[in-house]
Amino acid sequence: MTAVGVAERLTGLVGALRAHGLRIGTGETVDAAQAMEALGFADRELLREGLAATLLHGTAQRPVFDPVFDLYFPRGVGAPQGQPTNREDLRDRLAAALTANDRAQMGQLAAEAVDGFGGYGNSPTSDGWSSHQTLEWLRPQTLLARVRTSIRAQGGNAGFTDRLLEDEIRQRIEGFRRQVAAEARRRVAERRGRDEIARRAVAPTADRVDFLFAGRAQLAELRRAVQPLARKLATRLAARRRRASRGTIDLRRTLRGSLSTGGVPMRPVLRRRRPVRPELVLLCDVSGSVSGFSDFTMLLVQALHDQFSKVRVFAFVNRLDEVTPLLTHGTADPEGLGTRIRDEATLTGWHGSSDYGVALGEFAERYGDAVGPRTTVFVLGDARTNMSDPNLPAVRHIAQRARRVYWLNPEQRSQWGTGDSAAPDYAELVEMHECRNAQQLSALVGRLLPI
């Protein structure tokens, strides 16, 4: 690469990362350039690590960095070397590579597969390379049994660890699928320009994925982030608590203490906070459209439960039921939580869609005593009432009894009030916040949770 080419590559990479919300200053870019000079271009993986070390500031940024790096510093240019292959030959070689767990060979095969079978269209403006098409055609998942047999045949896998084998092979196949996706992106970028592909075709960091559009894998990733996030928030709450207890001087105790110094208040006595912690009530819409959001938030609150003297959680679709016990036992099986709640609690009456009015009314009526002057209530949901009565008096009633009521809405603010959304009506009675992704949620929770 020429010096100009290199500089251009680097600024392109930095621009794409910035477009994904990574804050990268000039200082880091200069460091990255020095890293490139010190490392050279002979080993692409070292270059990758060097640029990551200089440009990134946190672990969560890495899943965005890697695919963007792959576009700006691609493994190769153009189509792979070698003769075009047929499907069976490719599957044979893939089975062998999976058996040997040979990542480099799998990468080579991914390139061949995309080249041979991933192309579509026949005009320069509309054609491209599709990983989906490649994988549909190659169907690597159907190699599982074959790979298992050949690993067993090689021996060395008898005994206890044999039970791990299937999952391990699945992970290898999953890795191959990712290689195919990366290769398809690389080929498309060659045609359409990498700047555009880097912005459009690279998924955002998990904490910026919209709850409403998150896929299964992304939700699983979010669930894994619950414990670390909870720890982070717990320290933030502790800091807020410390700050709140600092500074307020207990006048009475200061004067009493001053008797020994002849009435001169030498040592101010700081007021100790009452040790009682606040109470929390969660009302969660768990209907299909917003369940990803509710499940995540419930897990997060459960992980934070020792910050509060009491946490009660209620779930609803169009009927409402308490699910606190399910949640207490739910931490051991987070991915099953949503299903269990929907199986074991009574959440629907004679139809299956959300009805905020009925559910909120049921809460006010049956569980009114769950809310008192020390309680902060969070309502989670999109406020889409399916055209039924929003039951504003019930919300007003809850708001009067509680210390605070917050409503977290996973919909974009601009959507509030469109169609059957009663969001603006509710927002007049209680403080409503847009909460579209984990990043917004953790900021809100850190700020709004009572201490």
Add this chain to the structure above:
Amino acid sequence: MFRSVDEVAARLAEAGYLASPAVATTVFLADRLGKPLLVEGPAGVGKTELAKAVAEVAGARLVRLQCYEGVDESRALYEWNHAKQLLRISAGRDESWDETRTDIFSEEFLLPRPLLTAIRGDDPKVLLIDETDKADVEVEGLLLEILSDFQVTVPELGTITATRRPFVVLTSNASRELSEALRRRCLFLHIGFPDEELERRIVRLKVPGLSQALAESVVRVVGALREMELRKVPSVAETIDWARTLLALGADTLDETVVRDTLGVLLKHQDDILRAAAKLDLDAV
């Protein structure tokens, strides 16, 4: 200090640390660019160990500041030796108060703490600021100052500037988000769980008597546990502990009984143990 990334890896290995390409590359760059290295990652993946190994390789003294909630300037930077000052004052030589004061605020009465120690003197040093996330935000401000200028101002003595900058390693478990400003000063390195091959080599290095075959099984089981949704998945430290336990028990292969009986070495929560036992098809624990 190093000519190439390979040399970093080779010399760290001699010091008993097996570096992944990411670790070796970042250590190489931290040395080349003269920047502090911020190492983040789960507990027990060798963050602290890395700093120790770098010190050994560099023939440098390791100066360690262990952070905890409540650590302050007098623990991190310096403190006056009040007891000694009082003794000196009451010894009351024949001199004016001004003379006494000049004397008791001299180097002799200064107790240097790690941050000051690390920038004084000409010998090579590695400054390890361990578990930075445990310290309060105020200490972060202090670190920021020192890592920017490598100088410390002691009002009574003047400014002390490093004649030789230490190699700085900060570690964090990310229990608290470190400030953006501090991150910007540093090269960033995430150490995650090693890949299978590397972990096997670590286990065999740290637990010499273990057979190749058992090391492989151990690492595979640990890998499977890390794929489960557990409260706390086992780290490298636990893998090593488990391997040691198996060796002590004289086990030469894994079977249901031995795994079931020793799962507690890998997993610390009872519900994790139950869950893992079920997923691994062990009979009731």
